[in-house]
Amino acid sequence: MLYVKELTRQFGINTAVDRVSFQIDRPMMVGVIGRSGAGKSTLLRMLNRLTDASAGQILFEGQDILTLTGRARRAWQARCAMIFQQFNLVPRLDVVSNVLHGTLNRRSTLATVFNLFPAEDIHKAVGILDRLGIAEQAAKRAEALSGGQQQRVAIARALMQDPAIILADEPIASLDPMNAQVVMETLRRIHEEDGRTVVANLHTLDTARRYCDRVIGMRNGRIVFDGAPELLTAQAAREIYGAGADFSEAATSTEIETLERADKDYALSMMGP
Numbered sequence: 001m002l003y004v005k006e007l008t009r010q011f012g013i014n015t016a017v018d019r020v021s022f023q024i025d026r027p028m029m030v031g032v033i034g035r036s037g038a039g040k041s042t043l044l045r046m047l048n049r050l051t052d053a054s055a056g057q058i059l060f061e062g063q064d065i066l067t068l069t070g071r072a073r074r075a076w077q078a079r080c081a082m083i084f085q086q087f088n089l090v091p092r093l094d095v096v097s098n099v100l101h102g103t104l105n106r107r108s109t110l111a112t113v114f115n116l117f118p119a120e121d122i123h124k125a126v127g128i129l130d131r132l133g134i135a136e137q138a139a140k141r142a143e144a145l146s147g148g149q150q151q152r153v154a155i156a157r158a159l160m161q162d163p164a165i166i167l168a169d170e171p172i173a174s175l176d177p178m179n180a181q182v183v184m185e186t187l188r189r190i191h192e193e194d195g196r197t198v199v200a201n202l203h204t205l206d207t208a209r210r211y212c213d214r215v216i217g218m219r220n221g222r223i224v225f226d227g228a229p230e231l232l233t234a235q236a237a238r239e240i241y242g243a244g245a246d247f248s249e250a251a252t253s254t255e256i257e258t259l260e261r262a263d264k265d266y267a268l269s270m271m272g273p
């Protein structure tokens with residue numbers, strides 16, 4: 001399916017991504033982890049052709065992605081839709097219109113300028129919002145929604161393109177624990193129910209462990225771990241995060257776990273002594 005070979009990106013003398021190779025041969029959910037600056041965003045942006053590669057190869061179902069230009073490049077960007085930490089919605093525009101913007105690359109400029117969308121697309125957009133549990137927000141301005149709801153709108157916009165791959169660049173980094181959990185569960189569902197591949201950059205190891213089938217660990221632009229979450233030992237985590245013997249996994253944890261713990265404590269307290 002997706003074959004990445006010796007992919008490299010240099011910014012001046014800095015090698016952000018350094019000869020990265022991996023294959024994804026069936027739909028799966030992949031978590032890319034590593035410290036800030038490890039090269040995670042640059043890797044995703046190269047996969048989506050938002051950033052040019054300096055060297056290497058990306059093949060998707062045999063097609064050479066790095067040579068695509070113009071319309072073919074835009075078609076690829078729809079096949080591997082990207083979502084971002086800051087959602088990248090149009091804040092003053094209503095939710096449905098934001099979702100419909102996922103169809104822009106196959107519509108005429110005139111239709112786009114006048115916000116003219118075919119009824120069929122509007123139904124599809126509302127259907128996707130319904131599936132993601134936010135249909136009742138459809139008429140609201142995007143800026144009126146919570147962060148978690150906005151991220152689900154961004155996911156809905158990506159789904160409008162019927163992508164084979166969803167690339168998520170720190171999708172939960174701006175969210176509170178509850179919303180982070182909802183968004184990760186949404187991505188997981190999209191993978192399981194639709195058979196789409198999800199590749200998500202995640203700051204934290206526990207989130208990757210919990211939701212992903214496979215974890216890729218990056219350090220200084222290179223892949224230093226690639227395997228099932230169960231194989232991610234404390235030693236492997238130290239290697240990824242470049243921490244010393246005092247490394248503690250808690251240092252890379254999100255509050256999702258804390259939330260669960262709080263729920264458990266609450267449940268226990270309700271049970272009495």
Ligand SMILES: Nc1ncnc2c1ncn2[C@@H]1O[C@H](COP(=O)(O)OP(=O)(O)OP(=O)(O)O)[C@@H](O)[C@H]1O
Pocket residue numbers: 011014015016034035036037038039040041042043
């Ligand atoms: N447009 C750019 N120009 C110059 N240097 C860049 C650019 N984009 C990224 N870099 C550098 O490339 C390296 C990798 O950055 P990247 O954003 O890919 O890492 P990251 O793992 O995603 O980190 P973060 O989690 O902080 O986003 C960093 O040293 C960064 O400063």
